[in-house]
Amino acid sequence: MKVSMCMFGPTAHGETPAKTARTLKSVGVNEVVYFTSLYHGYRLLQPRFPSKAIYTLEADRVFWDPDPAYYKDSSIKPQKSADFGDKDNVAAMITALHKEGIAFSPLVPMCAAERIVQDRPDLAVENLYGAKDRLFLCYNNPEVRAYRIAMVRELSARYDIDHLMLDKIPQIMLEQSAFNGLIDPPLRTVGSFCFCRHCVARARKSGIDLNEIKRRSLVIARRSLDMPPWLIAAQGAKLIGDTEIPLLLLEEPLLHTMLQFRFETAVEFVGEIRAILKRNKPRADLQAAFVPPSHVGHDMTSPRSWLTSQSYQKYRGQVDEIFCCIHAEPDIVRFEIARAVAAAEGAVRVVASMRLYGKTRPEEVAAMCDGALEAGSAGVSLLGYDVTSDCLLHALKTWVKSRRT
Numbered sequence: 001m002k003v004s005m006c007m008f009g010p011t012a013h014g015e016t017p018a019k020t021a022r023t024l025k026s027v028g029v030n031e032v033v034y035f036t037s038l039y040h041g042y043r044l045l046q047p048r049f050p051s052k053a054i055y056t057l058e059a060d061r062v063f064w065d066p067d068p069a070y071y072k073d074s075s076i077k078p079q080k081s082a083d084f085g086d087k088d089n090v091a092a093m094i095t096a097l098h099k100e101g102i103a104f105s106p107l108v109p110m111c112a113a114e115r116i117v118q119d120r121p122d123l124a125v126e127n128l129y130g131a132k133d134r135l136f137l138c139y140n141n142p143e144v145r146a147y148r149i150a151m152v153r154e155l156s157a158r159y160d161i162d163h164l165m166l167d168k169i170p171q172i173m174l175e176q177s178a179f180n181g182l183i184d185p186p187l188r189t190v191g192s193f194c195f196c197r198h199c200v201a202r203a204r205k206s207g208i209d210l211n212e213i214k215r216r217s218l219v220i221a222r223r224s225l226d227m228p229p230w231l232i233a234a235q236g237a238k239l240i241g242d243t244e245i246p247l248l249l250l251e252e253p254l255l256h257t258m259l260q261f262r263f264e265t266a267v268e269f270v271g272e273i274r275a276i277l278k279r280n281k282p283r284a285d286l287q288a289a290f291v292p293p294s295h296v297g298h299d300m301t302s303p304r305s306w307l308t309s310q311s312y313q314k315y316r317g318q319v320d321e322i323f324c325c326i327h328a329e330p331d332i333v334r335f336e337i338a339r340a341v342a343a344a345e346g347a348v349r350v351v352a353s354m355r356l357y358g359k360t361r362p363e364e365v366a367a368m369c370d371g372a373l374e375a376g377s378a379g380v381s382l383l384g385y386d387v388t389s390d391c392l393l394h395a396l397k398t399w400v401k402s403r404r405t
Helices: 017-027 089-099 114-119 142-158 185-191 197-205 210-225 229-234 245-251 253-280 330-344 362-374 390-404
Strands: 003-007 031-035 043-045 054-056 103-109 124-126 132-137 163-167 285-290 321-326 349-355 380-383
Touching: 003 017, 003 349, 017 089, 017 390, 031 089, 089 103, 103 142, 103 285, 114 132, 142 163, 142 253, 163 253, 185 210, 185 245, 197 210, 210 253, 245 253, 253 285, 321 330, 330 349, 330 362, 349 362, 362 380, 362 390
Parallel strands: 003 031, 003 380, 031 103, 103 163, 163 285, 285 321, 321 349, 349 380
Antiparallel strands: 043 054, 124 132
């Protein structure tokens, strides 16, 4: 049984990779998903690592020694972490984990990069008003593809990785609320599309006129912007469900066309990544971190699967495993895994990726993991080693032991 645990890179402060690996093995973990960089500088509370108990993650700096030769055709160059000196933490973790019989899966955030996009707005998603997004990269931009492809090529060629995890593939979308109010679902939908010149050119190859879609999107957006903000705020709980969207897609076929175009090009991008991975590591699984089918995702934008172009059907043949990231209560975990497994229809393995921090109680761990397996999950994955507590680790250890005896 797969028991995977995520880490935000080398964030077990004051602990050697060897100690981390031994602890993970003692808990029953047999795979680690290791963030090789972070797309956003989240602030972490780390009760088990008091030397850095309050720690802010770096954005878009990598935790290995990048070889410039891999990036000679990319205008974007990776920067090494400023927090960990000369250490190659990827190499050190692989050695330590493999010694304990634990698989290593580096995670790459494909289409989100807060620091990079601030420096290079030409790489950013461009919304229907021509404004540049300050978080998301456009995956139809050739320079973005060249950079991420070079990164995957380097990781899979230079390091003894067992699998490769893709995150944010893609994630082009607005938050649920702005500084000055809620963003209602129609505006969130059309406001999340990219209309940069690279998307326009790629759409033309598929016989799609993105400028026509943009004109219609502006009309739909205007309806939302004309609505008094206090009226939208009063509907807050209802709007989280996006109940208008199915009817909107029926009434506005151009929006449906746009979503299909995004799926088509996103799957195309992942196919390029898969070819590189399989060439360098034929036996490695290509994994993807996806939003759950029904609920919003847990990260800073509260993403929706349909809006992030993350389908449990359309990536068949491109990814081997989808980690359905449900950082919620046991009942929601079981519900969402059942939905995801049904959508995949046996063509791709689905793994429940769950919350081992925050609101999760020790007594919920067994119910959460059992529910995932009963719903058809091909194992369990927990986030994360560096932000959990001793009591939650013990609860996981107890559950794994009960399953293996």
